Amino acid sequence: MAQVQGSPPWPDLPPKLLGLVFLRLPTCADRAFFPAICRTWCSAVQQCCLPSPSPVPWLVLLGVNLPEGVRYHNSCGEWLLLSCDDHNCFLMNPFTKATMPLPSLSSYSYYEDPVEVAEDCMAQQGDMPLGTWSQNKYVEEISVLSLVVCSARLIAAIVAVGALGTIALCHSGATAWSVSAHEECRWLTHMVFFQGKLYALDSNTDREDLISIDIVDEHDNDEPRVSRIERLIEGDSRPWHQYFYRMHYLLESHDRLLMVRRKLSYMIVHRSGIGDHDIRVPVSSEFEVFKADFELGLWSDVSTLGNDQALFLRQGCSRAVRVSPYDLSRDCLFFIDDYTDWSWKKTTTSCGVYDMKDEKVYSPLPTVSWKSGDVPATWLFSQDTHVHTFFLQSLTTY
Numbered sequence: 001m002a003q004v005q006g007s008p009p010w011p012d013l014p015p016k017l018l019g020l021v022f023l024r025l026p027t028c029a030d031r032a033f034f035p036a037i038c039r040t041w042c043s044a045v046q047q048c049c050l051p052s053p054s055p056v057p058w059l060v061l062l063g064v065n066l067p068e069g070v071r072y073h074n075s076c077g078e079w080l081l082l083s084c085d086d087h088n089c090f091l092m093n094p095f096t097k098a099t100m101p102l103p104s105l106s107s108y109s110y111y112e113d114p115v116e117v118a119e120d121c122m123a124q125q126g127d128m129p130l131g132t133w134s135q136n137k138y139v140e141e142i143s144v145l146s147l148v149v150c151s152a153r154l155i156a157a158i159v160a161v162g163a164l165g166t167i168a169l170c171h172s173g174a175t176a177w178s179v180s181a182h183e184e185c186r187w188l189t190h191m192v193f194f195q196g197k198l199y200a201l202d203s204n205t206d207r208e209d210l211i212s213i214d215i216v217d218e219h220d221n222d223e224p225r226v227s228r229i230e231r232l233i234e235g236d237s238r239p240w241h242q243y244f245y246r247m248h249y250l251l252e253s254h255d256r257l258l259m260v261r262r263k264l265s266y267m268i269v270h271r272s273g274i275g276d277h278d279i280r281v282p283v284s285s286e287f288e289v290f291k292a293d294f295e296l297g298l299w300s301d302v303s304t305l306g307n308d309q310a311l312f313l314r315q316g317c318s319r320a321v322r323v324s325p326y327d328l329s330r331d332c333l334f335f336i337d338d339y340t341d342w343s344w345k346k347t348t349t350s351c352g353v354y355d356m357k358d359e360k361v362y363s364p365l366p367t368v369s370w371k372s373g374d375v376p377a378t379w380l381f382s383q384d385t386h387v388h389t390f391f392l393q394s395l396t397t398y
Contacts, residue, residue, distance in 0.1 A: 011041070015047055022041075057381045060377060069084055075314075105144070107177065117183075130164060133183075167213055169226070190316065210232050210233035232297060249313045249318040258290065305320070308324070308330060314338050
């Protein structure tokens, strides 16, 4: 009987076989550790023809590695919105290290041109006046609820105090944000640039209204401005339940404008200490997906995203990505717990997955927690070439 030879040591495996093993690793993290095993494995990786990287975004925990004096505000695709101690803002791409200077969040230029507002988008008679941005921006700290890089030239943002905000526009390198001097503030949330036009969710009337925002951006003028606001869809006006909190996300998928409604149930925990407030403890989440039907002027139910789509949700930074039909993440909604104000429990779980195939929520990802009031995690999307460069540069450290 012939003697069975033992398997060769792992470092002695042929480079071609090592390359096949490497290319079948499912995640970027696995691939990053692979060349650290030994020089032979690292050499085999460098000889591989890397496939297109997964479109799945990075989950970034903010505040961990930011330089001293730099503060995070929001994210947009592959960009992070940061500011320095001198209050100047800029966009930074962590993969390419490219930056784009933006005005300070306290610097505004007010244009006098009137904003045309469609009649059905006007405040209802008897509604309490909300005031213009110039009247509201001193109330408390300014936040950026949503940021959109419309082009290499134009950036749009929803700037707000609390939940009350307005549309601010600027060019890269401008010294001030361009804001209407007369348009009333709104309860704006998410904003996207879809088929050459800006859209946002407006909850002035406790509904999920979709508004369109026309922009005038003349190349000989440094002051882009909003020219017209129109309500295209009047949303759901069902009463809010005492122990349900609704969150919304707006994004594009398969040339459709989608809205995702997250209904977060919670319980109230009473605290008896002096000065203590009752807190809300999250219990469970439900999700509904709708598409904008512009012809009928309503939100239509969506039961499936298709066999090649997954959604990544976060307030101000949501995106649909194309995945393989064999990928388990298809037809799934990945979400981040981005409710961070003082009224919620002190620690919250970072993310989970809602599978539209069985309508259940799962938590397959490692749990990361943070204190209420801290900056939550965010998705960071990247172009293929950026990930290739980022990964290849990491190999030189081994």
